[in-house]
Amino acid sequence: MAYQYKNLFIDLDDTLWAFSLNARDTFEEMYQKYGYDRFFQSFQHFYALYQQRNVELWEEYGKGQVTKEELNRQRFLYPLEAVGVGDAMLAKSFSDDFFSVIPTKSKLMPHAREVLEYLSAKYNLYILSNGFQELQCHKMRSAGIDHYFKKVVLSDDIGVLKPWPEIFHFALSTTQSELQDSLMIGDSWENDVAGAREVGMHQVFYNVTGKTELPFQPTYQVSDLKELMQIL
Known part of the structure; x- marks a missing residue:
């Protein structure tokens, strides 16, 4: 055929x-760089929170319920909010850094x-x-x-x-x-x-x-x- x-x-x-490997590598780098071990029990704790909300937001984005900007804002802020750290500026810095680094990955x-x-x-x-x-x-x-x-x-x-x-x-x-x-x-x-x-x-x-x-x-x-x- x-x-x-x-x-x-x-x-x-x-x-x-x-993507899964490159994203995880980048998230681990950012987690260390931004000292997120202050807020989370472990990297896995942070990443599980991120992934859970990320899946939901992509579904909402696919249905036109959130914009691209809102998708990106919420998915990086959510893990911090989940542990009582609603620091939007920190989440934005983490996000900007993440997006500058991840496309340089080559796996x-x-x-x-x-x-x-x-x-x-x-x-x-x-x-x-x-x-x-x-x-x-x-x-x-x-x-x-x-x-x-x-x-x-x-x-x-x-x-x-x-x-x-x-x-x-x-x-x-x-x-x-x-x-x-x-x-x-x-x-x-x-x-x-x-x-x-x-x-x-x-x-x-x-x-x-x-x-x-x-x-x-x-x-x-x-x-x-x-x-x-x-x-x-």
Whole structure:
């Protein structure tokens, strides 16, 4: 079946660029730099509070209930408020520093570079990401993978996030790609796989976490990016 594809739309965070690892590294650096051990029992205590509220805020952002600015303000302030330290200026300094450091991180998912080298010789590659404009391209340059892609398409471009159909239609339009010869590759079941299926695009589910209960059968499923070299 692989012969039919011409255009591959690939998610960035935790599909190619190791967001979870890079973010944790950056948070640990900032935690030490800002002396957050004054407020929290441990780094893990802080990070658990952050992650809990961060997930909720991204859901609210996806539904248009909070702005990008409010998302960023609240997720960095919440852990401090949770331990009785409502210091908005401290949270803002931490946040600004975090965003200046994280895009300089360069860890990639296993075999990402090797697979991109292989795919870029055969297909048009595009990034399709929910990330912010000011971060995503910087992250790709830091990791040395920006040159593999013909275009970077971001939810920031039109203010609509995956899995909404509008972002997929926009991606096809702005890259002049046809639905029938395009494929979405990503680690998020809801955003990448279900979102692509909703508009009739084939999908590859990069099942990093070993998810077993799948609501439907994706076009392809891999647990290692190297498997894409057998499929495509």
